[in-house]
Amino acid sequence: MIDAARVSSLHSQTIYHALAYAMTPDTPDTVVLSQPGSPYACLGFHQDAGREVDLDYCRQHQIPVIRRETGGGTVFIDEDQLFVQWIFHPENLPRKIDTRFQLFVNPLVDTYQFFGIKAYLYPPNDVHVKGKKIVGTGAAAIGNAEVVTGNFLFDFDSTQMANILQAPNAAFRELFRHSLDQYLTTFKKELGTVPDMGSVKQVYAEKCAAALGRILEPGDFTDAEMEWIEKLDQKFRAEKWLFSHRLPPVPERTVKVHAGVYIGEIKHPIHGGQLCATIRTKGELIDQISFSGDFSLQPPSKLPGLEKALHNVPMDAESLREVLEAFFELHSAASPGIRVEDWVAVIMKMKK
Amino acid sequence: MATEKINECVILKNLYYSVQDNTWVRVNDDGTVTIGMTDVAQSLAGPILHARPKKPGVSREKGKPIATVESGKWVGPVKSPMTGEIVEVNENLENNAQLVNKSPYQNGWILKMKPVNLEEDLKDLLTGDAAVEAYRAKIDQDGVTCTHIEGTDEY
Structure with a gap:
């Protein structure tokens, strides 16, 4: 397990991609924990940046927009989230995606429950509390690795999430913001306060080891992984990467709030x-x-x-x-x- | 057409398969090959939202990505079972990626390639009963049951 602690917005994405690309047969399966150091908009692999993100707003407010190689929709990310990323050899994860998500989600659920939140798996890959989503997950095959990602939500700025999203009009944006308030929850909303992030990491590490039935040894990045991080920093910073997927304009605009x-x-x-x-x-x-x-x-x-x-x-x-x-x-x-x-x-x- | 069904997963005996990467190859009369994802692959991925092949003119070595697919739950590459140059992609996938789910061996093909060394690359793939047996073991090991949105009976 690598606790990358607080990292730049870019590194919060490039680290787990780098570990996947650098994976060799000798690399151990790795669990990475990281806290994004500043706000950014994160775009799904197949999304069109211009269609999904209000690029003018992001530019004016100095919010970087970063495309990831996992799927799903656009999300607003900031320091109130703790990322959990598994970078595993394919043979060490269940082949069936639903079973894989179940394995990944269980320690997240157990950790929330440890802190008194009645979280549960909402199949196939979400964690809910009383019908509200508290964890978003994603999965991808990257390099020689299978990657599964998720996050703990300590707090969530639904106004900023609504602001970074490309919306056809103010009513749409307001309905989206309102829906996020209605269908998303966080540590803060559930407990009225946020637990210490260090305690959450510690509990998660215990629950994760139990779920995997393996010992999690503390680790650090290898030189090869550091080289990949630098390489991907450049790639993910480039406009060519951000705008690499353009779709023809459509009159409709739809956004998923949760399952x-x-x-x-x-x-x-x-x-x-x-x-x-x-x-x-x-x-x-x-x-x-x-x-x-x-x-x-x-x-x-x-x-x-x-x-x-x-x-x-x-x-x-x-x-x-x-x-x-x-x-x-x-x-x-x-x-x-x-x-x-x-x-x-x-x-x-x-x-x- | 000789077909086999294992846990509802369709295997066409006349195709060549990379069982490890879950792709199939059809040899065409003009010397090109058509490549797609297998029924097992589309079932494991779930309903596919995006399927983006590399562009025609791109050359790819065997084992390298020739397309990416995204389902609601997973993103991953389609790895080339052959070395060659992409000559045509299935443009229908741009607006209807679920063709891969609905018709993995027909309308949901991914791309066509002009192989550099067809005979050599085919030696590394399985066909006929050998492919069926390899898939039987794989499907059993991974606990896969295939699901079809439609078109199960067309094979």
Whole structure:
């Protein structure tokens, strides 16, 4: 186990990549603990930086944007997080990804529980507390190693997370921030205070050794690993790397909040313009929806009622049609030039 | 087409396999080969969100990455079972990466390559009953059960 302590934002990403690339048959499996020293935005491997991150905001606020080689979405990272990274020989981890995550997540769960938080594995790879996410995980094959990553959340700045994200409008950003508050939790939220990070590391090391059934010996970086860290520092700093994946522009914008909860800004062409919906879905249901765009609803005062009527409605065309037709009939409402099918279509685009 | 199913994992006997890297090779009439991920590989990865092959014109040695795939849970390389030059990539994967899950041996192919030494590289791959037996051992060892989103019966 290497306790890298507090490291730069760049090193909090390059260290575990470097250990993976430097792995040889003689390298021991390694668990790395590190605390990012300053805030940054971290982009998933296949994400388009321009599409996902508000680059202007990050530039103005001197928040670096770093692309990682593991998957998933954009996350805001700062010193209130403790990273846990496993860099293992493939044969020393379960081949089935779900079983692998279970092995990785168990000591994280045990550690939270040690501190009095009723955390549990939310399959396949999240840790939840009363339905809220408290650990995000990722996995990748890098070099000759299999890597699994996760983090302890001591506190979380949901406003800053919402700010770094590319959002089509203020309402979308606010809904995202609100959703993070609603669906993410931390040591601080659960306990009212944060435990000492050193104590968390110590407990985690014990739980991790027990879960693996192996002794964790303290270690340090080899010369070869240091060389890889330097090499990857240069690569990850380069704009060429950050912008290495560009995707064609799309009218829709969707963001995952946590497993099963998504936010989307969806547009659908209508006569004379666009019908827009800002939607939050939970599982197969509409959790929250608001409409905007080039339409008029008569009487206009019925719009909040329409949005409320769609709460908890399944995202299938038939159910939506039924609710919408009933609403328009019951309230003698109308949307001139827009058919029920248009309302259905904009919502169903979110499902796609 | 001769096929074998082991724990719902489809193995086509007429393909060549790198069992270790979970890739398959189909030899085409024009001297190129088509390369893809096996049914076992797509099942282990889970629903694939992104599949990004290297570009045509790129030369790759056997064992080096020719594509990266990302599922909801894992990112990893697809390692080349051959040495050669990439001549075509499956552009449908850009907007529909789950073709790899739905149809790993047909519509979900990854790329085509012009091999430098086809006969030599094929010697290191397994085909027919030998491939089936190797996969039987691997599937048993790893405890894999394959899952298909659709298209199970097309093989």
